[in-house]
Amino acid sequence: MTSADQKVYVFGRLRGVTARRLRLLARAARLALTRRPPAADIIVLAHGTARSAVSERGELRLRIQAKRSAQFLSERSFRSRIGILPPKAVADSRYSEDQVAKLAGLNAEQLRTLALYDVVSPTESGLSYTDLIVARAVGRLSGEGAVFPKIIAAALALEERGMSLSGVRLAEAPWGELVQVIDGRVAQVDGQLVLSLEGSDVNSDEAFAGAESYEQAGELEQAERLYDLAARLDKVDPVIPFNLGNVLDELGREREAEFAYRQALARDPEFSDAWFNLGVLQEKIGRDDEALSSYEKAFTAEPAYADALHNAALLLMRKRRFSAALKLLDQLVAIPESSGGEARRLAHLCRLELKQEQERRQSP
Numbered sequence: 261m262t263s264a265d266q267k268v269y270v271f272g273r274l275r276g277v278t279a280r281r282l283r284l285l286a287r288a289a290r291l292a293l294t295r296r297p298p299a300a301d302i303i304v305l306a307h308g309t310a311r312s313a314v315s316e317r318g319e320l321r322l323r324i325q326a327k328r329s330a331q332f333l334s335e336r337s338f339r340s341r342i343g344i345l346p347p348k349a350v351a352d353s354r355y356s357e358d359q360v361a362k363l364a365g366l367n368a369e370q371l372r373t374l375a376l377y378d379v380v381s382p383t384e385s386g387l388s389y390t391d392l393i394v395a396r397a398v399g400r401l402s403g404e405g406a407v408f409p410k411i412i413a414a415a416l417a418l419e420e421r422g423m424s425l426s427g428v429r430l431a432e433a434p435w436g437e438l439v440q441v442i443d444g445r446v447a448q449v450d451g452q453l454v455l456s457l458e459g460s461d462v463n464s465d466e467a468f469a470g471a472e473s474y475e476q477a478g479e480l481e482q483a484e485r486l487y488d489l490a491a492r493l494d495k496v497d498p499v500i501p502f503n504l505g506n507v508l509d510e511l512g513r514e515r516e517a518e519f520a521y522r523q524a525l526a527r528d529p530e531f532s533d534a535w536f537n538l539g540v541l542q543e544k545i546g547r548d549d550e551a552l553s554s555y556e557k558a559f560t561a562e563p564a565y566a567d568a569l570h571n572a573a574l575l576l577m578r579k580r581r582f583s584a585a586l587k588l589l590d591q592l593v594a595i596p597e598s599s600g601g602e603a604r605r606l607a608h609l610c611r612l613e614l615k616q617e618q619e620r621r622q623s624p
Contacts, residue, residue, distance in 0.1 A: 272306030308465030464494035
C-alpha cells in the first residue's frame with residue numbers, strides 16, 4: 261500500500277467475488293481493503309445489506325462507525341471502479357434530484373438510499389427519465405405500505421432477470437412479500453427473496469454471513485450447515501459452494517469437497533479460485549494429471565494467478581517436464597505479486613536439468 265491508496269471498507273458481501281480476487285482487483289485500482297470502518301475513506305454498500313441497513317421508510321441505518329469525510333459507494337459503482345463491470349452508459353440525465361423526489365413522492369434521503377443500492381443511477385448532471393419512472397414506482401409501492409428493504413430487494417432481483425421496476429407491476433401480497441401482478445394473477449418476483457425456515461425469515465446473505473463467522477471460529481460443522489443452506493437459497497453465486505468445498509476439505513471429506521468445487525464451476529466455468537482449490541485437492545489425493553489440468557484452467561482463466569502457475573510448475577518438475585515448467589516459471593517471474601526469488605531459483609534448476617539432459621543425449 262502506498263500513501264496515495266484510499267482505504268475501502270466493504271459492508272456486506274459482493275456476490276461472486278472471493279476475498280483473494282477482491283484484494284487483487286482493489287490493489288490494481290490503487291485501493292486498500294480494510295476491516296475497520298472508522299479507517300475507511302470509502303464505504304461500499306453491498307446489495308445484500310439492504311434488508312438490515314435500510315429502515316422501513318428508506319433511511320440508511322448503518323451500525324458501523326464511519327468518519328465524516330468517508331465517501332459512500334453503491335456496489336455497482338465499486339464493481340465498475342475495480343474493473344468487474346464496465347462503466348454504466350451515461351443516460352440522458354434531464355431531471356434534478358429535487359424534481360425526481362417531488363414527482364415520485366419521496367424525500368431526499370429516500371432517493372439517496374435508492375441510489376446507494378443501484379435502484380436509480382444519478383450522474384453529475386442528474387437523473388434520467390427511466391430513473392424517474394422507477395422512483396415513481398417506488399413511491400407508489402411505499403404509499404401502498406410496502407417497506408423499502410423489500411422494494412430494493414425486488415428491484416435488484418428484477419434487474420438480475422433483465423427487468424426493471426419501471427416495466428412491471430408489483431404489489432404486496434397478504435403474507436408481506438412483493439409479487440408481480442400479471443393479468444390479474446400473482447407471480448413471484450424471485451422465489452428466494454424471503455423464505456421461511458424454522459419459524460424465522462432467512463436469506464442467502466444472512467446464511468452466508470453466519471457460515472463465514474462459524475468458519476473463522478473453527479466451528480466447521482456449523483459452517484457447513486449454513487453454507488449448504490445458502491447454496492440452496494442462492495443457486496447462482498459460485499462463491500457459496502466454493503466456500504462449502506473449503507470447509508468440507510478441512511473436515512477431510514475430499515469427495516464431497518470436490519463435488520462442491522464442481523458445483524461452483526458449474527455456476528461459473530471461469531472461476532479460477534475453484535479450479536485452483538480443486539487442483540490442490542486432486543494433488544493431495546494423488547491425482548496429479550487431473551491436478552495439473554485444473555491448475556492450467558485456473559491460470560488460463562486468470563493469467564496472473566501466481567499460485568496456480570507455481571503449483572503447476574512444481575508438478576511438471578516432479579514429472580521431469582522441465583521445459584514446460586520453465587515456461588510457467590518465466591511467466592511467474594513477470595508477475596509483480598509473485599515470489600520472484602523462488603521462481604528464479606526453480607527456473608535455474610530447470611535450466612540445469614535441461615542442460616544435463618542435453619549433455620547426456622550428446623555423450624557417446
